[in-house]
Every structure is written in C-alpha cells, then in structure tokens.
Amino acid sequence: MLESLNPYLWAVKLRNWVYDSGLIAQCKFPIPVISVGNLSVGGSGKSSLVRYIANMLSEKLKVCVISRGYKRSTKGTLLVSEWGNLRASWQEAGDEPYMLAKLLPRVSLVVDEVRCRGADFALRELKPELIILDDGFQHRKIHRDLDLLLLRKRDFSDRVLPFGRLREPLEGMERADAFVLSYRELEDFDWRHAHKPTFKMRRSGWRILRSTDHRQVENYHELSFLAFCGLGDNEQFFQTLRRLGIRLEDTLGFPDHYHYRGFKLQRDKLYITTLKDLVKLEPAENLFYLDFEVEVEGLKEFLEGFIINRLQRVGSSAGRATDS
Structure with missing residues (x-):
C-alpha cells in the first residue's frame, strides 16, 4: 500500500x-x-x-x-x-x-x-x-x-x-x-x-598495501587494525576484512563520500581503509588499504564481440552514406 x-x-x-x-x-x-x-x-x-x-x-x-x-x-x-x-x-x-x-x-x-x-x-x-x-x-x-x-x-x-x-x-x-x-x-x-547474458563477478587476489609506498604487506595476519571507511555499504568492507582473517581492533563507519576533514590517525594504532577513502588522506606509516582483482568469466569475450559488431555497423553505415 x-x-x-x-x-x-x-x-x-x-x-x-x-x-x-x-x-x-x-x-x-x-x-x-x-x-x-x-x-x-x-x-x-x-x-x-x-x-x-x-x-x-x-x-x-x-x-x-x-x-x-x-x-x-x-x-x-x-x-x-x-x-x-x-x-x-x-x-x-x-x-x-x-x-x-x-x-x-x-x-x-x-x-x-x-x-x-x-x-x-x-x-x-x-x-x-x-x-x-x-x-x-x-x-x-x-x-x-x-x-x-x-x-x-x-x-x-x-x-x-x-x-x-x-x-x-x-x-x-x-x-x-x-x-x-x-x-x-x-x-x-x-x-x-x-x-x-548474465555474468558473475567475484573479487579475488586480496592484498593489503602500505599507503606510503604501495608495497604489499605479507605479515598482516600478525597485525591488528582499526578499520574505517565511508561507502554506500560500510558493512560489506568490514565483513570482507573479517572473512580474510584480518584482526580488527575496532571499526569506524562514515557517510558515503565522507571528506575526512579533521580526521587524525593515532600514532600507536594501525589503520586500514579502502582505495576510495585513501585518495582523500595523506599517506602515513600506520595507514594501509585493501585492494583486489576482479574476475568476470566470459565478459571479456562478450564485450569484444559487441565492440567488433558495433564498429562494423558504423563502418557499413558510413560506406552506404559515401555510396549515396
């Protein structure tokens, strides 16, 4: 109703x-x-x-x-x-x-x-x-x-x-x-x-990187982080970290597209966030971010076929226009 x-x-x-x-x-x-x-x-x-x-x-x-x-x-x-x-x-x-x-x-x-x-x-x-x-x-x-x-x-x-x-x-x-x-x-x-057509997207190749030099952290399972983000769905980020076995000391959720003005990192804590949030922050030794690869089986071939067909149609239309 x-x-x-x-x-x-x-x-x-x-x-x-x-x-x-x-x-x-x-x-x-x-x-x-x-x-x-x-x-x-x-x-x-x-x-x-x-x-x-x-x-x-x-x-x-x-x-x-x-x-x-x-x-x-x-x-x-x-x-x-x-x-x-x-x-x-x-x-x-x-x-x-x-x-x-x-x-x-x-x-x-x-x-x-x-x-x-x-x-x-x-x-x-x-x-x-x-x-x-x-x-x-x-x-x-x-x-x-x-x-x-x-x-x-x-x-x-x-x-x-x-x-x-x-x-x-x-x-x-x-x-x-x-x-x-x-x-x-x-x-x-x-x-x-x-x-x-229906395709399935999965995220894989998860890795934690340093904000200062973007190098991968290998021993992250030995560390404990304070996770924060400002996304349309913050919980999916925290849920992903937990599924990866990353120890979280606490979580901080902010509104989507949060500006982070006045946000300060405590020196004695390690922080982890997303790429979207990272671009709004200054690099720091205790700031890390999560990145990943995307897999969509069959989508590459589908898109290449679409583009080839689209360009062929454009070329054919241009040829008819020239002939006329």
Missing part, C-alpha cells in the same frame, strides 16, 4: 515512460558507448567493474570514462585525467572519479553533471574510440549501445526509495542488455535472465 502512494516511485515511472516513448531525444555519438550501473543506492561494485572493463578494453582502444563527479567542489566539464596523466585533485573531481583516474594509466576521465556535454568535450578534445559511462543506468539522456547492470542478492527483495535502497523498481532492469551479479563472494546467489 505504501509503495502505491510513493511519489518518488511514480516520478521514476513517469520519467522512464517519457524516455521509452521517445518524447525526450537522446544525444548519440559515433563511437561505442557502454554504461555501467545498478538499481540500488551505492555499494554494488560499479567502480570495480568500470576499472576492470576500462583496463581490459584500453589495451586495444582509446577509452574515456565519463562520470558525474558526485560531491565534487567544481561544476561543469572537468578533465580529470588525460591518458593517465592527472589534471585535477580529488576535491575537484570527486573521490570515485579521482580514484579511477589514478588506477587507469591508459584511460582518460571526464566529469560533468551533464553527461552529453561531457561526452561532446571528450570527443572533441580527446578523440576516444570508446566511452564508458560510470553509474549511467538512470542517466537516460545519453544514448548507450550497451547497458551493463550490476545486481546484488538483496536487490531482488528490496523496495524503492525512501522505503528501501532501490533507485527504481525491479521492472526497470529489463532495459539492461546484460547483467553482472556482484559481491558473490559475500552473498553466494544464483540468478539468470531468461533471454539476456
């Missing part, structure tokens, strides 16, 4: 209907556009999947990531990195785009709250061969050739904001072209769409 009276739900339904009906025109671009998004508010592994895809595809293509730049200190179009060279601070770019820019040495990254404007800038100034939209599923103004949707186990039983964590009802998932089940090492679940 409460769901039927939810004004946010009906606003989302109306907005999706307007786009589905073609009443609002989308901006389209001459290169492939891949969107990575989810249904819920935070904590689905979008940044990890964007990192995985961008690293993989940038081996053969010039890739540009377009992000909104949530909670950044700037507005408008901002070039965060140009083929791996940083051009902005984390405050100017936002914590997640800045983190991705540092992790992607062959990729450019642009932030803009107006995605079409950001993509226009990227095509004009950077001339990429592929665009990846970070957190793009609900940003429907920009046309995408492929919609990848991350799903967590809890999404299937959750409710739409403000009664739950879903940005839109489950029926919206039908817009996706393929699905990626995330955090399966924490929530082992199985689901498959009847007609569309």
